Amino acid sequence: MANKISDETIEYVGILAKLELSEQEKEEAKADMEKMLDYIDTLNELDTEGIEPMSHVFPVSNVFREDVVTNGDGSVDTLANAPLKKDNSFKVPKTIG
Amino acid sequence: MDITSMTAVELGKRIQAGELSAVEAVKASLAQIDKVEASVHGFVTVDREGALRRAEEVQKKIDDGTLTGPLAGVPAAIKDNLCIKDMPATCSSRILENFKPTFTAEAVKNLEKAGAIVIGKTNMDEFAMGSTTETSYFGVTRNPWNTEHVPGGSSGGSCAAVAAEECAFALGSDTGGSIRQPSCFCGVVGIKPTYGTVSRYGLIAYGSSLDQVGPVARDVTDCAVILEAIASHDPKDSTSMPPGAGGYDFTGALVDDVKGMRIGIPQDYFIEGLDQEVKEHILSAAKVLEEKGAIVEEFDLSLVQYAIPAYYVIASAEASSNLSRFDGVKYGYRTPDYEGLHxxxxxxxxxxxxxxxxxxxxLGSFVLSSGYYDAYYLKALKTKALIKQAFDRAFEKYDVILAPAAPTTAPKLGASLNDPLKMYLGDIYTISVNLAGLPGISIPVGTDSKGLPVGMQIIGSCFDEAKLFRAAYAYEQTRAYERPELVKASKETVSNETASEETVSVKAEKAASEMKTNKLSDEAVRTMEGGDR
Incomplete structure (x- = not known):
């Protein structure tokens, strides 16, 4: 069964992935994804009826600790990596019109 | 005394004995980098000043008896996806080119506590996605055994640097084979521990449910010692696990005795695509263990062909989520021209x-999107459960599983990236081990007719690193470590200063001409400016 990725799908995935692709990149992404999905479809040969999806190999669930601060204020160091900063904050383009 | 040829443990012993200092060890590594790095390009960052300063500090602690461990004063290289405070961590990506972490990864912190000295950060496939170290933004790393071939990936820089003797050992990370496959291609020893054994705190995530940090070294003993140093149950990593029954004693397992050990070889691993020479090497290595008293038999593991598709769904899904943090706001690259936030x-x-x-x-965004989540993501997680069950059944019968680490030896540069699916198929022997959370080690077993190393993988049950180390150690006792010609040539000046000067310069010229296709490599090796902070 050959998968077919439409222009709309690749556009939608681009929005989800927050990636801007050129026309050529879109065509390549479509071809890549179709090929990968055809390959991934081999999983359909497997009967997984009644099998619990395994997200973690060991039976551990939430790990709790006391709500106590152990690290100091790292704001200066953290902001040193910001591409743009202002008034001890990250500077971003205007978000509300 | 050829310092850089020593294993980490040998070197550590000499330093403890006062035969040489930590500073001398670091200087020797930096000198070796000067000699071979132009041909190999294993590093993204070399921190010369910082390394020498740390060596002096460590030496003081050795002298006053505070640092007495086997790794004190030993030079190490760290894969560039592990954070070290104030040292760039690029993941070999443009997006993190200028990123300096504000904290140090737990695994590296544990190494520092043991007195190991970080000399630099190693090249990798961008965000650990790749099997050749060719997807690095900073240029390719070359295989020290033959610089026209890839070192494997994604920890290709770490493995090449260890093989080229630019450091005594390195740390890598393994999500689908990224320690074991390049260790195999570079003729060194690399282990991916049981998931949860080494903290992922400070490891820049790719596929969080699969990622695991591990050592790369030139023998099994070093790997056991390094793993003892870096393993910890870390409250800062919620998937970190307490150790198995034997605690963190891995060196206790270094015993040359496999009598009665039950070793299974999955016959469904010996399929089309497996190189004939690799196959013969693996089977004769199995024979060696059998002659030492192990009980070796073939069995049917099943589900082998489903590991790769399941992996690419799970790893891509997790990557799409993990890499959403790179948005041009908090760190890393921001485009100069834009209109609005989105x-x-x-x-x-x-x-x-x-x-x-x-x-x-x-791909990850697609398989997680509404309408496809059940069909792809959940299906892959169910497949993962079945693969885990298949291994559980195998470990009821066998102590360890023996397999190739990769179906071929190292491919030529430029031969892999044009067909991603074909490249992914090269991970067939390593990927299922990550899906099932198991430990796996790759050790060299010989070279093929092209002179490239072949690696054998030994897979253990969860938290049963001890058996894996024992089998690997016992095999290793039957075989001397082999070093690449490039490394031997780089050391001729040490052993025979005047006589070999000519041959070395000829070799250097040859290496320089081989470099032409790799235009990025020289400029890309960055030196940390002004180590003091």
Missing amino acids: NMYKKSRSEGFGAEVKRRIM
């Missing part, structure tokens, strides 16, 4: 990520 996100990411990373983010 355009800034999209352009920064599109310009900052390379092709393979984008490919996996797109």
Whole structure:
């Protein structure tokens, strides 16, 4: 069964992935994804009826600790990596019109 | 005394004995980097001043008796996806080119506590996505055994640097084979521990449910010692696990005795695509263990062909989520021209990520999207459960599983990236081990007719590193470590200063001409300016 990725799908995935692709990149992404999905479809040969999806190999669930601060204020160091900063904050383009 | 040829443990012993100092050890590594790095390009960052300063500090602690462990004063290299405070961590990506972490990864911290000296950060496939170290933004790393071939990936820089003797050992990370496959291609020893054994705190995430940090070294003993140093149950990593029954004693397992050990070889691993020479090497290595008293038999593991598709769904899904943090706001690259917030996100990411990373983010976003989640993501997680069950059944019968680490030896540069699916198929022997959370080690067993190393993988049950180390150690006793010609040539000046000067310069010229296709490599090796802070 050959998968077919439409222009709309690749556009939608681009929005989800927050990636801007050129026309050529879109065509390549479509071809890549179709090929990968055809390959991934081999999983359909497997009967997984009644099998619990395994997200973690060991039976551990939430790990709790006391709500106590152990690290100091790292704001200066953290902001040193910001591409743009202002008034001890990250500077971003205007978000509300 | 050829310092850089020593294993980490040998070197550590000499330093403890006062035969040489930590500073001398670091200087020797830096000198070796000067000799071979132009041909190999294993490093993204070399921190010369910082390394020498740390060596002096460590030496003081050795002298006053505070540091007495086997790794004190030993030079190490760290894969560039592990954070070290104030040292760039690029993940070999443009998007993190200028990122300096504000904290140090737990595994590296544990190494520092043991007195190991970080000399630099090693090259890798961008965000650990790739099997050749060719997707690095900073240029390719070359295989020290033959610089026209890849070192494997994604920890190709770590493995090449260890093989080229630029450091005594290195740390790598393994999500689908990224320690074991390049260790195999570079003729060194690399182990991916049981998931949860080494903290992932400070490891820049790719596929969080699969990622695991591990050592790369030139023998099994070093790997056991390094793993003892880096393993910890870390409250800062919620998937970190307490150790198995034997605690963190891995060196206790270094015993040359496999009598009665039950070793299974999955016959469904010996399929089309497996190179004939690799196959013969693995089977004769199995014979060696059998002659030492192990009980070796073939069995049917099953589900082998489903591991790769399941892996690419799970790893890509997790990557698409993990890499959403790179948005041009908090750190890393931001595009210079944009209109509004969303355009800034999209352009920064599109310009900052390379092709393979984008490919996996797109696939991951797709398989997690509404309407496809059940069909792809949940199906892959169910497949993972079945693969785990298949291994559980195998370990009821066998102590360890023996397999190739990769179906071929190292391919030539430029031969893999044009067909991603074909490249992914090269991970067939390593990927299922990550899906099932198991420990796996790759050790060299010989070279093929092209002179490239062949690696054998030994897979253990969860938290049963001891058996894996015992089998690997016992095999290793039957075989001397082999070093690449490039390394031997680099040391001729040490043993025979005047006589070999001519041959070395000829070799250097040859290496320089081989470098021509790798235009990025020289400029890309960055030196940390002004180590003091």
